[in-house]
Amino acid sequence: xxxxxxxxxxxxxxxxxxxxxxxxxxxxxxxxxxxxxxxxxxxxxxxxxxxxxxxxxxxxxxxxxxxxxxxxxxxxxxxxxxxxxxxxxxxxxxxxxxxxxxxxxxxxxxxxxxxxxxxxxxxxxxxxxxxxxxxxxxxxxxxxxxxxxxxxxxxxxxxxxxxxxxxxxxxxxxxxxxxxxxxxxxxxxxxxxxxxxxxxxxxxxxxxxxxxxxxxxxxxxxxxxxxxxxxxxxxxxxxxxxxxxxxxxxxxx
Amino acid sequence: xxxxxxxxxxxxxxxxxxxxxxxxxxxxxxxxxxxxxxxxxxxxxxxxxxxxxxxxxxxxxxxxxxxxxxxxxxxxxxxxxxxxxxxxxxxxxxxxxxxxxxxxxxxxxxxxxxxxxxxxxxxxxxxxxxxxxxxxxxxxxxxxxxxxxxxxxxxxxxxxxxxxxxxxxxxxxxxxxxxxxxxxxxxxxxxxxxxxxxxxxxxxxxxxxxxxxxxxxxxxxxxxxxxxxxxxxxxxxxxxxxxxxxxxxxxxx
DNA sequence: CGAATAGTGTCTGTTAGACATTATCGA
DNA sequence: TCGATAATGTCTAACAGACACTATTCG
Numbered sequence: 001x002x003x004x005x006x007x008x009x010x011x012x013x014x015x016x017x018x019x020x021x022x023x024x025x026x027x028x029x030x031x032x033x034x035x036x037x038x039x040x041x042x043x044x045x046x047x048x049x050x051x052x053x054x055x056x057x058x059x060x061x062x063x064x065x066x067x068x069x070x071x072x073x074x075x076x077x078x079x080x081x082x083x084x085x086x087x088x089x090x091x092x093x094x095x096x097x098x099x100x101x102x103x104x105x106x107x108x109x110x111x112x113x114x115x116x117x118x119x120x121x122x123x124x125x126x127x128x129x130x131x132x133x134x135x136x137x138x139x140x141x142x143x144x145x146x147x148x149x150x151x152x153x154x155x156x157x158x159x160x161x162x163x164x165x166x167x168x169x170x171x172x173x174x175x176x177x178x179x180x181x182x183x184x185x186x187x188x189x190x191x192x193x194x195x196x197x198x199x200x201x202x203x204x205x206x207x208x209x210x211x212x213x214x215x216x217x218x219x220x221x222x223x224x225x226x227x228x229x230x231x232x233x234x235x236x237x238x239x240x241x242x243x244x245x246x247x248x249x250x251x252x253x
Numbered sequence: 254x255x256x257x258x259x260x261x262x263x264x265x266x267x268x269x270x271x272x273x274x275x276x277x278x279x280x281x282x283x284x285x286x287x288x289x290x291x292x293x294x295x296x297x298x299x300x301x302x303x304x305x306x307x308x309x310x311x312x313x314x315x316x317x318x319x320x321x322x323x324x325x326x327x328x329x330x331x332x333x334x335x336x337x338x339x340x341x342x343x344x345x346x347x348x349x350x351x352x353x354x355x356x357x358x359x360x361x362x363x364x365x366x367x368x369x370x371x372x373x374x375x376x377x378x379x380x381x382x383x384x385x386x387x388x389x390x391x392x393x394x395x396x397x398x399x400x401x402x403x404x405x406x407x408x409x410x411x412x413x414x415x416x417x418x419x420x421x422x423x424x425x426x427x428x429x430x431x432x433x434x435x436x437x438x439x440x441x442x443x444x445x446x447x448x449x450x451x452x453x454x455x456x457x458x459x460x461x462x463x464x465x466x467x468x469x470x471x472x473x474x475x476x477x478x479x480x481x482x483x484x485x486x487x488x489x490x491x492x493x494x495x496x497x498x499x500x501x502x503x504x505x506x
Numbered sequence: 507c508g509a510a511t512a513g514t515g516t517c518t519g520t521t522a523g524a525c526a527t528t529a530t531c532g533a
Numbered sequence: 534t535c536g537a538t539a540a541t542g543t544c545t546a547a548c549a550g551a552c553a554c555t556a557t558t559c560g
Binding site: 198200201230231232233234235251 | 548549550551552556557558559
Binding site for chain 1: 256257264321353359360
């Protein structure tokens with residue numbers, strides 16, 4: 001116990017992960033939109049806290065930065081590795097899109113004293129998310145309250161970040177399954193942006209978006225497949241992404 | 254000595270500041286541009302390191318997060334306060350624009366072991382910068398090398414960040430003195446962006462940019478003054494900012 | 507055939523970008 | 534008046550945004 005001594009005090013260092021996904025929302029009867037299909041809704045994952053403070057309360061999945069080499073436990077190479085481990089251990093997710101959001105600090109944000117937490121945000125398609133049967137709750141990402149610490153602010157920052165990036169990158173495409181229809185992708189963009197966008201403009205932009213291959217050749221970001229998604233009307237063509245990387249648009253969206 | 258003991262090891266927590274400014278660069282004889290006046294160059298502040306490792310080597314100004322209440326020294330409320338203190342103590346600067354950039358971590362970035370450093374970036378006009386007579390060196394911000402740790406990468410990230418923000422905010426306006434000409438502001442934008450921009454388009458956009466007052470009224474971001482800057486030809490009108498806050502453009506730039 | 511959904515085409519007002527022109531100073 | 538720099542106007546091609554139209558399936 002108490003084996004690690006330093007000349008100066010050091011803060012607690014943790015990571016928190018804002019895990020976003022989308023869920024289908026049956027179009028409410030009150031909706032006046034002509035567009036049929038389903039609406040999508042941006043959600044954030046919350047897990048019950050295992051330890052003090054706030055045990056049992058739903059909060060962002062988080063963990064200490066593990067650098068103790070003597071325990072035999074897996075140690076974290078850096079903060080991003082800790083966030084990835086958190087996703088793996090608490091959500092059963094691996095290989096999902098993960099980027100640093102911001103670092104939060106201050107004496108008031110944690111009752112244990114001055115804590116430094118680096119928040120990451122992650123995006124996962126509902127298909128993959130459903131596979132992890134862990135005890136994960138989904139809450140509306142927009143306007144989230146009733147979470148401990150400063151997690152509401154962190155989620156709000158995360159929403160702002162992905163909203164900003166959605167206007168000039170393919171970031172929302174991280175939220176669709178391997179094969180998807182263009183309308184589905186549009187709905188996901190709308191869920192992230194929180195506002196409707198124009199179908200024909202969206203399709204035009206998306207279809208002419210190209211990605212640079214390592215060889216220097218450019219290929220379309222969206223690859224048409226032979227498959228279709230049957231529905232009530234004309235079946236929709238299914239597409240695949242040419243890459244899982246984040247692509248930046250030549251001009252803003 | 255060694256008064257602080259913890260059950261688990263904790264990393265070193267520091268902040269580093271990427272302090273940007275611009276300097277006038279006499280247009281080289283090789284320049285083919287018709288535009289006269291002076292070019293501006295984006296610079297970053299480096300200070301000689303006071304302590305191990307790399308004592309004496311030029312590096313980003315940085316400091317430990319101070320949370321030791323017993324020393325009688327000033328303690329930091331949070332990371333941003335530490336960055337502000339660093340600017341004050343090492344550069345003699347106070348009240349400059351300061352925002353969080355990113356947090357860096359990993360066992361390889363510091364010979365002392367796993368260190369976590371949160372980088373901030375700050376912008377200051379050359380007028381204010383010149384007042385702080387401290388031993389501060391200015392290096393070209395673009396393509397900086399020959400700095401210890403991962404500071405080259407941090408500066409590169411900082412340049413990328415302010416370049417991005419320059420296209421949709423008034424961030425480069427943080428780099429001009431209280432009164433400035435439109436051409437001067439344009440040159441600063443060009444220094445940040447690293448590419449020339451169109452004079453007439455720039456002026457049009459800038460002049461029609463408005464800021465929301467607390468009362469709800471909108472006023473132009475640029476306020477015309479009665480003063481002019483004499484030069485070789487027609488004198489240029491001097492402008493003032495209506496606010497010191499960062500303004501976001503309605504549409505991208 | 508008609509309802510329902512997928513996907514495309516067309517028109518228009520706005521605007522970025524290039525370039526020419528005018529304005530105002532000192533010598 | 535000329536040289537130099539500041540500032541504005543004009544033209545064009547591209548494009549966002551709105552809307553109408555065509556296409557394809559099922560019952």
